[in-house]
Amino acid sequence: MKKKIMTLVFIIAIMSFVLSVTAFATESIKATKTYSTILVDGVNKNLDAYNINGNNYFKLRDIAYVLNNTDKQFEVKWDNKNQRISIITEQPYTPIEGERISRNKLEAQNVVSTTSEIYLDGQKILLSSYNIDGNNYFKLRDLGEKINFGVLWNNTIQTVQIYSTCGYSEEIIEPWDYVKILGKGIDVDWSKTNNGRKYYNKQTVKDFKEAGISHVRIRIANEATDELLQGLDKQISDCLENGIIPIIAYQGDKLKNKPNEKNIKEVIEWWSIVAKRYKDYSHLLSFDLLIEVTDDLNKQPQKLNEIYERLVTEIRKTNPSRIIIISPRLRSDAQYLKELKIPTRHNGYMMAEWHFYASGPSKTNERKLWTIGTNEEKRLINDKINEALLWQKQMGIPTWVGAWMPGNYNDGNDYSIEEQIVFAKYMTTQLSQAGIPFAVNSDTKYYDRKSNKWIKEMIPVFNSIFKSKLT
Template sequence: MKKRVLSIALSLMLILTLFCGVATPAFASDSLNAVPKNVTVLTGGKTMNFAGYNIEGQNYFNLRDFAYSVNGSSKQFNITYDSSSKTIHLWKGKAYSANGDELKAGDGTAKNAKAISSKLFLDDSKIKFTAYNVEGNNYFRFCDIMQLLNIYAVYDDNAKAIVVDPSKDYTVQFQKTVESGYFDFLHGALLGNSDTGEILYSNNEEQKLSVASTTKLVTFLLIREAIDAKNLSWEDDVILSKTAEEYSLSEDGVIPMKAGQKAKLHDLMNAMLIVSSNESATALAEHLYGTEEKFTEQMNKRAKELGLSSAEFYNPHGLPVYTPDVLSSKKQNRMSARDLFELSRYVINKYPDILDITVKTELSAESLNFTDENTNRLLFQMDGIDGLKTGTTNRAGCCLIATMPVKTGDSTTRIIAVILGAEDSTERAEKTGVLLQYGKEYYNK
């Protein structure tokens, strides 16, 4: 699906991005059309022109231009590339080493852009952002660099330029962003306080929507309650079924499984939450109630007990279910953004140990002989995130429930953001991050 072009007038939410002219890293095989898109930037009283390209509807700009523009300030950073490990490092607080290629516009013609497959690091922490290489130079979105390096920027309507102020920290002009329609074309969005239930922002919060793998929070809850009741144990050996094997072999499979294979319950729980393993959710459901169908009955029953009136479940994982009719109906688990928020509050407050799982950036499941990175991209983008769950189907779009603790005066509270129906993982992470940043600023003040 074509990505929406976000207006440059969206202050720091601008989808502008920068260009990194370090040595050429490894790339993904597919190339995209990159249309020239330069931008005027005002920094420290100087006017500069950043070279950039529009790629699939979003603007990407020269990271070296940005590094050059803030060099000598408290926000300065350097860029290095390690050819042996194919890693790009951004080093905060380090003086930028210019190479003479900064602030040079292209020739005005469209180019081929390739997605960067190098490993990206901010200091020694791995980060994940969409970035492209065009003719040996790497390009990133402006708003991503602002968040990464804690730099303030805003679009000046009069100057028709982006004003970067390295003396200020990254902040969200939230009301202006909301008024611009930034959240309007999602299926639903909500930001609230986990401790008090206060809602700071919502859009289409009551509509019953497809929720994909965010469903797995209910599956976690039922398994966790069964462990509390001593009906299950974290150390249980779970015998994987033919159904779990079939899911693993499907296009939605995550972890290879074989019927009759044994797996530890704690590995299945981790796999379900960290890499959103559908086959793990099925194995857990069958381990507790024998079949997916019986487990799903309990899911719906528990949802009613919790007052989640919009909840409607067909399975423990969130994939579509097709009726056997010739004209088959495609059913999907559904909830409202508000009920997902309330479910998340309940689960976190009752079982805060879920955050010990969802904060992990990588799964290592020994009994499944499987490792992989967390599907929650925001963990690699924003400090303080410790959960919670992703979800994606064609109908649900890209969904994310994310949470973090924030300071409020001398104490700490917890906020939860819900995004439903984003177009891709980039948009869902960005917009969830904006909600959480607003929540952090709201309580910090």
């Protein structure tokens, strides 16, 4: 008798569990109206959207409608007999009545999962989808991934951004996270000079990685020709393959010498070509818009801000979430960070660059004086760092030092190796403690690109910066 009772209790327990699970599975889910701004290729669109479990859901036909006649267009078909939704990429969308119209006036309501089968280019797929008032709503990021259009959420301005000009990427990197992984890098002229292009090879990247270099600032002075870009393709790919972060930095000398409309347009065109070429590359790649503002542009801070505004607007057409780096005038002096006007289309993916001791310290110049490392000399370094820290705290935008040098190599170098090591250790320590990544200027001072060997006499200086164990 006891066995029968226990069996009956067990059966009842199982039935109760099944009923509770079934009830849970069919329980409706709460959806609330999304009132965030929605931009498609930078243009405000009034689209019906709901937030479900923290994600934005849009009507499938609405997305097809706003992406029609773009590179990311797709057709939507409904098979009533088989209760099947078909998405066909690279085909124009055939509109029906009802796109971009909200029939539901409720702020929040219960919804149920879509039971229809979903096919993408003839293949059955699984997508998170809900039926709301007779329409199927899909998670925007799922659609972006499957159809390969850009999706970006800008928390700062509470804006959903959809892009037909780039593919989907989950690898978006926040600027403050980027700062943490940039670490210690080096300026290179792989694409800047004839010798740099001639002698570049993949072994250089491997050697840099092994020595502790985490990023390279690839400086470029020439036009964006096919030949130059093919070489740059290889350099960037080699870096990404070997775990080094690449940063493209443009010289723009003509613009700095004469910031007229003709030269501004040439720089915009240069960056337009480069941005389009690398739009689908890893977000570890970033764009450094101008290498040290000098010459005539140095005297026109307002013009500099206007140029940045136009450059960022152009780049954002194809790279909505790539990190863009701008720098202040007077050779990127931290003192002038406060003059920068952050471009409208920053999208929250912006950094500022500053330099000090880019051509090394001096034993006579009071602005960058360094002899034996007196308190006053150390204060010159610390004051610049503190200026940058204050600015980035006020603006919420991280900074990075794009160039500094442990010796005055360009002026004959009157610092001994021992003196360079003392200076280098102090600079490295102070920047590291401040959490500011940096690039040392430059690769040819430490590495013989012809022989792929480290320059022996400079190894102690290099080791003092990168904590390497080169011998």
